[in-house]
Structure formats: structure tokens, C-alpha cells
Amino acid sequence: MSEVIVITSGKGGVGKTTTTANVGTGLAMLNKKVILIDTDIGLRNLDVVMGLENRIVYNLVDVVEGSCRIKQALIKDKRYPNLYLLPSAQTRDKTSVSPEQMKKLIEELREDFDYIILDCPAGIEQGFKNAIAGADRAIIVTTPEVSAIRDADRIIGLLEANELKRMDLIVNRLRMDMVKRGDMMSIDDVVDILAINLIGAVPDDENIVISTNQGEPLVGNDSLAGKAFLNICYRITGEEVPLLNLGENNNIWNKLASLFKKN
Amino acid sequence: MEEGMKKFMKQPVIIKSNPYGIMVMLEPMIPFEQLLTEIAEKFKDSSKFFKDAKMAVSFEGRELTIEEEKKILDVITENASIRILCVIDKDKEREETFKKALDEAQKNVKIDGGQYYKGTLRSGQVLETESSIIILGDVNPGATVISTGNIVVLGALYGMAYAGGSGNNKAFVAALDMYATQIRIGDVMARSSDKPVKRKKSKFDPKIAYVESGNIYIDSITKEAFSDMQ
Amino acid sequence: MSIMDFFKRKSSGDVAKDRLKLLLISDRANCTPQIMELIKNDIIQVISKYMEIDAEGLDIQITQTESEGRNGSVPALYANIPIKDLKHSKVN
Numbered sequence: 001m002s003e004v005i006v007i008t009s010g011k012g013g014v015g016k017t018t019t020t021a022n023v024g025t026g027l028a029m030l031n032k033k034v035i036l037i038d039t040d041i042g043l044r045n046l047d048v049v050m051g052l053e054n055r056i057v058y059n060l061v062d063v064v065e066g067s068c069r070i071k072q073a074l075i076k077d078k079r080y081p082n083l084y085l086l087p088s089a090q091t092r093d094k095t096s097v098s099p100e101q102m103k104k105l106i107e108e109l110r111e112d113f114d115y116i117i118l119d120c121p122a123g124i125e126q127g128f129k130n131a132i133a134g135a136d137r138a139i140i141v142t143t144p145e146v147s148a149i150r151d152a153d154r155i156i157g158l159l160e161a162n163e164l165k166r167m168d169l170i171v172n173r174l175r176m177d178m179v180k181r182g183d184m185m186s187i188d189d190v191v192d193i194l195a196i197n198l199i200g201a202v203p204d205d206e207n208i209v210i211s212t213n214q215g216e217p218l219v220g221n222d223s224l225a226g227k228a229f230l231n232i233c234y235r236i237t238g239e240e241v242p243l244l245n246l247g248e249n250n251n252i253w254n255k256l257a258s259l260f261k262k263n
Numbered sequence: 264m265e266e267g268m269k270k271f272m273k274q275p276v277i278i279k280s281n282p283y284g285i286m287v288m289l290e291p292m293i294p295f296e297q298l299l300t301e302i303a304e305k306f307k308d309s310s311k312f313f314k315d316a317k318m319a320v321s322f323e324g325r326e327l328t329i330e331e332e333k334k335i336l337d338v339i340t341e342n343a344s345i346r347i348l349c350v351i352d353k354d355k356e357r358e359e360t361f362k363k364a365l366d367e368a369q370k371n372v373k374i375d376g377g378q379y380y381k382g383t384l385r386s387g388q389v390l391e392t393e394s395s396i397i398i399l400g401d402v403n404p405g406a407t408v409i410s411t412g413n414i415v416v417l418g419a420l421y422g423m424a425y426a427g428g429s430g431n432n433k434a435f436v437a438a439l440d441m442y443a444t445q446i447r448i449g450d451v452m453a454r455s456s457d458k459p460v461k462r463k464k465s466k467f468d469p470k471i472a473y474v475e476s477g478n479i480y481i482d483s484i485t486k487e488a489f490s491d492m493q
Numbered sequence: 494m495s496i497m498d499f500f501k502r503k504s505s506g507d508v509a510k511d512r513l514k515l516l517l518i519s520d521r522a523n524c525t526p527q528i529m530e531l532i533k534n535d536i537i538q539v540i541s542k543y544m545e546i547d548a549e550g551l552d553i554q555i556t557q558t559e560s561e562g563r564n565g566s567v568p569a570l571y572a573n574i575p576i577k578d579l580k581h582s583k584v585n
Contacts, residue, residue: 042387044405053404054444054454078457090387090405146509146516153517182504189510193517215457 004106004116005236006135008159010151012122014143015172018208018217019229020119021049023139026219026233028083032114035074035084039131040121041096044088051078051215052085061089064101070108079216084113094126099133106134115236124158132159137166139199139236143173144185153194168199170232175204176246200232203246275301278309284318284348287335289325298325302335303342310343317346377412384408384422391428404444410434423447424472432474437484441470446479448472453479522555522568529553536572545578 007020017038024036038046041061047053058073063086070086077083089096109116118135121127132138138159142152152169159167171190178184191198205225211218219229227244234241275290275298289298306313320339322332336347377395384390384398386405395412406422408414412434414426419440425447427434432449445454451474469484482488503511537548551574558569 048404051457054457056445057452091389091407144506146513149513150516150520153520157521179506182506185506185509189506193510193513 002110002113002116004110004118004134004136006118006120006131006138007141008120008128008131008138008155009122009141009148010124010155011142011148014141014148015202015208016122016141017045017049017119018212019139019141019170019172019202020046020117021217022219022225022229023233023236024083024115024117025050025077025080025217026230027115027117027236028077028080029220029230030233030237031082032237033082033112034115034117035086035109035113037086037116037118038088039097039102039118039127041088041127042090042093043121044090046119047075047085047087048215049212050085050217052087053215056087059087059089060105061092061096064097064105070105094121094130097130099129102130103134124154128155128158132162132164135164137168138164139168139170140194140196141170141172142190142194144171144179144187144190149185149190149193156194156196168197168235169194170199171201173204174201174246199235200228201243201246202228202232276305278305284320286321286323287339288323289327291325295331299334299338303338306339306343306345313343313345315344315346317348319349320347321350383418386422395434402438402443413437435471435473437469437471439467439469441468441472441481443472446472446481448474448479451477451479453481518555518568524555529555532570536574540574544576547575547577550575 005023007016007023009016017040020036020038024034027034036046036050037060038044039060040046044059047056052075055075058068060073062068063070063073073086074084075087077085106116116134118131120131140152140155140159142148156167169191171187174187175184179186187198187201203224205223207218207221207223208225217229218226219233220226224244224246228246231241231244275293277288279286279288287302290301293301320336322335327335332350336350339345340347377397378392379397379399380390381399383400384402384406386403389407389409390396390398391409393411395414396408396410397415397417398408399417401418402408402416402420402422402424404421407425408416408422409425409428411428411431412426414424414434414436416424416436416438418438420436420438420443422443423445424436424438424443426436427449430449432451434448436443436446436448443455445452447453453472470481471484471488472479472481474480533551533553536553537546537551540546541548551572553570553572555568556571558567
């Protein structure tokens with residue numbers, strides 16, 4: 001039984017692509033057969049974050065237009081043989097693909113993969129519509145900032161209107177020191193406002209920058225962000241994992257734990 | 264065929280196209296001078312369609328002397344801007360030979376001729392040429408250069424370079440700073456190493472990529488490298 | 494907002510949360526000031542049929558209220574309509 005998950009946010013720069021790369025790699029580490037699809041036509045990035053940019057021959061638009069077979073365009077990951085990437089086209093625009101074409105493509109891929117993960121472009125235009133067309137569930141990525149949360153709220157409304165079965169929230173780039181000082185909204189605050197299930201919180205971790213530089217997702221390593229992403233992967237597969245202690249403060253940990261129980 | 268011919272012959276000149284050029288069917292009975300005027304008119308009408316095309320031409324339906332053929336060719340080139348590369352007769356075998364000659368001629372034209380582009384090619388931009396290309400600037404990651412001939416980058420090549428686009432393995436890619444994500448020459452492809460390459464900022468080391476026994480080799484540009492290339 | 498808030502400096506995180514709450518209410522309701530004005534005029538018209546009201550003092554706004562069904566809150570329309578006179582209370 002395969003699941004199609006769209007990773008979306010509305011606002012750009014909150015960590016959709018990083019999340020897609022890490023969640024995809026993490027699920028592959030848990031022995032799932034995973035394909036990542038970059039649906040950001042014209043601004044492709046998932047390939048560089050995955051470190052696979054030098055292997056691209058065909059892309060999503062080629063597949064959709066029938067210039068090549070699906071198998072020819074899939075790029076096997078360098079570390080996990082059960083992880084694949086379908087890159088986006090860099091030289092085309094969003095209108096090169098339609099929601100119907102995406103649905104058809106995803107239906108074909110369902111047979112071969114446990115998880116199909118779609119990296120959605122920022123915005124709510126055609127690219128967004130393409131990305132959510134064939135999705136079963138969505139993971140909404142936001143940061144604890146007013147602009148990102150406002151956009152996330154808009155996205156949630158649009159996804160509800162499109163009758164997605166399930167929506168989960170990742171609060172990304174949390175800085176516990178700022179939350180403690182009261183200068184950043186807490187996970188509680190964000191969940192309170194957006195009122196959807198929290199599937200994980202990821203701290204603002206400089207290791208993310210390093211891993212992106214190297215083109216190797218950090219999920220599963222010893223960094224806080226690496227652990228947080230792996231926990232998210234466990235939760236995606238349905239396992240219950242307590243929320244990670246992102247700060248040293250025990251009170252906050254208790255708060256997080258109780259928060260997760262609530263949902 | 265005979266039936267068809269008769270029907271067509273109501274028009275004194277008929278132009279038919281095939282993959283390598285055009286076939287001109289000529290009425291056998293009318294006087295040659297009249298035929299010339301008809302040809303002129305026909306090609307004038309379709310001059311837009313043929314604009315600057317290079318093609319091979321064959322004549323059917325009428326026996327032509329060499330002189331007549333020459334006159335017809337002159338009329339065609341005068342009235343439509345076509346560059347006639349050769350005239351083919353009906354013989355299949357010879358058509359094949361001519362086709363090969365034509366393909367070869369075009370390949371050479373493309374490699375010998377060159378264009379240049381000044382400026383930086385940025386991500387998402389594609390520069391495609393029907394000749395060799397010299398780029399005065401950088402080719403950034405995500406940008407693509409496609410040429411049927413050679414590619415020379417007087418700058419840094421970070422993006423994708425595809426030389427010998429029509430299947431010519433003798434083409435090459437040269438750059439002052441060679442950090443290409445992917446290089447394709449003819450039908451051979453190579454990609455950069457997965458480990459991040461240390462950028463040597465201080466050392467000036469222009470490189471050239473070429474195909475030898477089915478593999479792409481990248482060498483520093485030296486006299487030896489040129490003599491190694493086939 | 495309680496009176497105490499005036500004495501205690503609010504942290505920027507709390508400010509952000511409060512601003513967002515207000516912002517999202519109007520975002521979700523998708524209500525422009527023009528539409529609010531139209532609603533207001535219609536309310537005045539309807540109520541005026543039955544009683545005399547202070548059109549100047551009328552205040553309507555979209556806020557948020559706890560929903561009974563789903564967890565979380567839903568937008569609600571609040572109207573504060575000062576009544577001047579009830580003499581028109583008999584229905585024509």
C-alpha cells in the first residue's frame with residue numbers, strides 16, 4: 001500500500017526541500033521504497049540537496065511529455081538503493097505539466113514504491129496545484145514566524161478544500177533559546193494557531209547548512225536536526241515516538257511531550 | 264504510378280519534399296523556356312517556406328541536359344533563397360551516397376563554423392547552436408550549452424555542456440575553469456565526481472574534454488593534449 | 494487584553510501570536526473592508542424596520558470563537574448595535 005505525501009508550505013525558504021530530502025532519505029533508511037519528485041519546474045533544487053545533480057539526463061517534463069520512459073528519468077540515490085529521485089526541469093515553466101498528468105504519473109509510480117514524496121514549489125499557483133493533485137496526505141512545513149504561519153494557514157485552507165485525507169505539521173527552524181526568552185513563538189503557539197496535528201519539530205541547526213553544502217541529507221546522524229527528522233520518519237510510518245528534547249530545559253520537554261499526547 | 268503521373272502533369276511543375284531535400288517533377292512536353300518561367304513562379308510562391316534552407320534537389324519527369332539542369336538550378340536559387348548542396352537522380356543507391364555526403368558536409372560546416380556568445384549563462388538558461396560556440400563568460404550550475412560542434416568557454420564551466428549534438432564524437436569541450444556538472448560529447452556522457460571538488464582558485468588550469476575509445480577524458484590544455492586527441 | 498498587559502512588557506513572541514490571530518481571522522473569513530461596510534449597511538436596514546438604532550454607534554467585526562464541534566476556533570461575526578428606541582417594535 002503506497003502513500004503519496006506532498007511537502008508544502010506556501011511561503012518559500014522555510015525548508016520544504018530540506019524536509020523532502022531528509023524525510024525521503026529517512027524513510028529509505030527504514031527500508032521503505034521511496035521516490036522523491038521535485039515538482040518545482042523551473043527552479044529545481046532537490047537534486048542539489050540530494051547531491052544527484054550530475055546524474056540528470058531526463059526530467060519530470062520529459063516523462064510527462066513522453067520524451068522518455070519513467071524508468072529512464074529516475075535517478076538512484078548514491079547511498080540508498082531503494083531511494084530514487086525524479087528531478088524537475090530547469091528550463092521549462094510550471095505550465096508544462098497539468099494536475100491530470102501528475103495524477104496519471106503518480107498512479108503509475110504507486111505500483112513500485114511505498115512512499116511517493118512530492119516537493120512542492122512555494123506559492124499557490126499552478127505548481128502547487130500540480131503537486132497536490134495526486135497526494136493522499138500533506139506535511140506542512142512552517143517556521144515560527146508570522147509570515148510563514150500566515151501562509152501555512154492559507155495552504156491548510158486550500159488543502160482542506162481539496163479534501164486531502166490527512167495533514168500534519170512540521171515546525172522547522174526552532175530556536176529554543178529564543179523561545180525561552182519569549183522572543184520566538186513556541187511549538188505550542190504555532191500548533192494552537194494552525195490547529196492541525198504536529199508530526200515533528202526541527203531545531204535551527206547549522207548542520208543543515210553543512211549537509212546541504214555536501215549534498216548529503218543529515219537524517220539519522222547525531223545532530224539534533226538529524227534525530228528530529230528520523231523521528232518524523234518513524235511517525236510517518238505510524239510509529240509513536242516521543243518528541244525530541246530540543247532544549248536542555250526540562251519544562252519545555254514536558255511541554256512538548258504533553259503536546260504530542262494531546263494530539 | 265503512371266496514372267498518377269498523368270494526373271500530376273496537368274501542372275507543369277510540382278515540388279515534393281523528402282527528408283533530405285526536394286524533388287521537382289517536370290512536365291516533359293512543354294517548351295523548355297516556358298518550363299523555366301513556371302519553375303520561377305513556383306519557387307517564388309514558396310520562397311518563404313524554403314527560407315535559407317540547405318537541401319538536395321532531384322528532378323523527375325523529364326530528361327534534362329547538363330546545361331538545362333544548370334539553368335533550372337539558377338532559376339531556383341534566384342527565386343527562392345535555397346542553397347542547393349547537390350542534385351540527386353532517382354537511383355536509390357546513389358541517393359544514399361548523396362545523403363551520406365550531405366550529412367557529412369553539414370557536420371563539417373557546423374564544426375568549422377563558429378559563433379560566440381558574450382555573457383554569463385545562468386541557471387535555467389539554454390544556449391543551443393547549430394555550430395561551434397565560444398562563450399565569453401561563465402556557464403553557471405543549472406545552465407546548459409548545446410552545440411552540434413565544439414564548445415569553448417572562456418570562463419568557468421559549472422553547468423552542462425553537450426558538444427557534437429548531432430552525434431559527432433570528435434567534438435570537444437574546453438573551458439578555462441572546468442567544473443562541469445555533466446559533459447556529453449556525441450553519444451558519450453560523463454558526470455562530475457560525487458565528492459565535492461576543491462576549487463583551486465590560484466592555479467590557472469584550462470582543460471579540454473574529448474572522447475577517446477568511448478570514454479570522455481579531461482586533460483589540461485597543453486600541446487601534448489592536442490596531439491593526443493584524434 | 495487585560496489592564497495588566499499595559500504594565501508588563503509583552504515579549505515579541507506573544508506580540509507575534511496576537512498579531513497572527515487577528516490577521517488569520519480576517520484571512521480566513523476572506524472579508525474586505527468594503528464587504529464589511531456592505532454588511533453593516535444591510536444590518537442597519539434590516540434592524541431599522543423594527544426599531545430605531547444608532548447607525549453611527551454601530552460596530553461590527555469578525556472575531557474568533559471556540560467551536561463546539563471541531564477542536565480549535567471558528568470565525569464569528571459580532572455586532573454591537575445601540576438601540577435608541579423600541580417604539581417601532583410592532584410589526585407592520
